[in-house]
Amino acid sequence: MTVREVEVHGARIRACETGDPDAPPVVLLHGIARSLEDWAPQHERLADEYRVISVDLPGFGLSDPLPGAPSLDSLAAGVEDTLAVLGVGRPVHLMGNSLGGAVAMRMICREPGLARSLTLVASAGFGREVTLALRILAIPGLGRRLMRRFDRRASVQVERSLFVDRALVTEERVEFGLKVAARPEYAAHFLTTAKSLGGWRGVHPRWRTELLAATKEIGPPTLVVWGEKDLILPAAHLDAARAALPDADFHLFPRTGHMPQIERADEFAGLAKEFLKKA
Numbered sequence: 001m002t003v004r005e006v007e008v009h010g011a012r013i014r015a016c017e018t019g020d021p022d023a024p025p026v027v028l029l030h031g032i033a034r035s036l037e038d039w040a041p042q043h044e045r046l047a048d049e050y051r052v053i054s055v056d057l058p059g060f061g062l063s064d065p066l067p068g069a070p071s072l073d074s075l076a077a078g079v080e081d082t083l084a085v086l087g088v089g090r091p092v093h094l095m096g097n098s099l100g101g102a103v104a105m106r107m108i109c110r111e112p113g114l115a116r117s118l119t120l121v122a123s124a125g126f127g128r129e130v131t132l133a134l135r136i137l138a139i140p141g142l143g144r145r146l147m148r149r150f151d152r153r154a155s156v157q158v159e160r161s162l163f164v165d166r167a168l169v170t171e172e173r174v175e176f177g178l179k180v181a182a183r184p185e186y187a188a189h190f191l192t193t194a195k196s197l198g199g200w201r202g203v204h205p206r207w208r209t210e211l212l213a214a215t216k217e218i219g220p221p222t223l224v225v226w227g228e229k230d231l232i233l234p235a236a237h238l239d240a241a242r243a244a245l246p247d248a249d250f251h252l253f254p255r256t257g258h259m260p261q262i263e264r265a266d267e268f269a270g271l272a273k274e275f276l277k278k279a
Contacts, residue, residue: 011064019047031098035061045269117279128202147187221279222248227256
């Protein structure tokens with residue numbers, strides 16, 4: 001998997017592409033405080049049939065933030081502009097994990113003709129409940145102090161919260177988390193983004209309600225998947241997704257955490273390919 005940088009409005013944004021450039025494009029979006037590396041296993045599994053593109057959301061991973069305060073709308077616009085720089089000029093299949101799912105929905109609402117399908121992987125937007133760690137970081141003053149103390153132990157704890165299979169808490173993932181957190185703009189960008197989406201009481205209801213109503217009205221072919229043991233956004237949100245998007249397809253991965261695209265890579269790819277062929 002080869003990662004390169006492209007310039008978007010003066011910012012350096014990381015992107016990775018695999019597969020046939022003329023094949024239908026699949027765009028992969030990661031969650032808050034994460035990076036395109038969270039989709040690495042799917043590149044090799046989807047590239048035989050699709051042009052697979054993963055990007056860092058602006059300001060996350062090792063990419064620069066774009067001008068202005070980060071928000072769901074600005075992140076969606078940043079991805080759209082990145083795709084334009086990459087020469088993606090046709091409707092895409094959008095896949096988003098966690099915050100990336102909400103960004104994908106926002107992209108569809110901004111431009112309904114943008115997406116051929118929508119795959120939401122433990123997506124933000126379906127409920128108020130979210131891990132205690134993110135709610136604590138929303139407390140004024142406390143979040144910034146805690147971010148300054150992000151060390152190896154904290155990086156290990158973050159990775160452990162994502163997977164049931166502890167073998168996936170690798171040295172490489174822990175070290176990469178430390179590298180990302182050491183970037184000078186990282187803490188402020190992360191905290192501003194998090195506070196725009198939620199607070200101590202959980203994820204704000206207003207943006208969720210508006211986003212889900214608009215996504216339902218536009219009605220793209222949609223697949224929603226979750227991990228049974230998700231510690232970040234609970235699997236109970238899958239029931240909320242069924243109510244909000246009744247025409248979607250749904251799947252629950254047993255004994256799986258917040259990232260089925262990694263922890264159940266083969267099963268996820270098989271499920272996604274089956275869905276994409278119908279979309």
